[in-house]
Amino acid sequence: MSQKYTKTDYLFFTTKNGVVKRTAIAKYENIKSNGLIAIKLIDKDSLVWVNKTSGTDHISLVSRDGKSIRFDEKDVRPTDRDTMGVRGILLKGADYIISMESFSAEEPVSVDKRIKNFRDLLVVTEKGMGKRTPLAEYPIQNRSGQGLKVSETSDKTGKVSGALLVDQNSKMLLITTSQGQAIKLPVKNIPQLGRATQGVILMRFAKEGDSVAAITTLSDSDEE
DSSP states (O other), X not given: OOSOOOTTOEEEEEETTSEEEEXXXXXXXXOOTTOOOOOBOOTTOOEEEEEEEOSSOEEEEEETTSEEXXXXXXXXXXXXXXXXXXXXXXXXXXXXXXXXXXXXXXXXXXXXXXXOOOEEEEEEETTSEEEEEEGGGSOOOOTTSOOEEOXXXXXXXXXXXXXXXXXXXXXXXXXXXXXXXXXXXXGGGSOBOXXXXXXEEOOOOSSTTOOEEEEEEEOTGGGO
């Protein structure tokens, strides 16, 4: 592996159906030409996120139906490569995970007093509505629970299309739609609202029936 890591670093796996797994990066040192089994999947599940974690990080999962759970990665016992994971969040019906974030359990401390540090969960729905909510409104829970409401969803908002962790280094939000429309707007202009709210209109569609397909953030260096 080309990236540096320590003995306390892990790979944290998350599947579409909310299954999570944690394995020490050292287990993947010697990868064969035909690859290695990283996780065993069942019930037509699929692996969608793999993050490097420190061993003491917090994990945030967000679902399409607007549910979210935050838990300590230590709640997931480390296992070997060729094993199945455990439930990260209890999903109902046809719901599925649309976002996974890993982040330090410690709140950021600003060295430059002129810069205000923050950590928000930014949520955007199918019909172009969105908001930021401070991570403080997402308390740590036990893994495998139903989670908390991350956004109020309705026919007006549609389902949740994307959720990202943003901070003072996240300058712009880029939203793209299923029919190829895109918009870029400053993260700081997106209002901070509570968890159980629907947000405000961030994007209006040029074509009827269009919907948000993906979101990402850009820093100053990305725009150079």
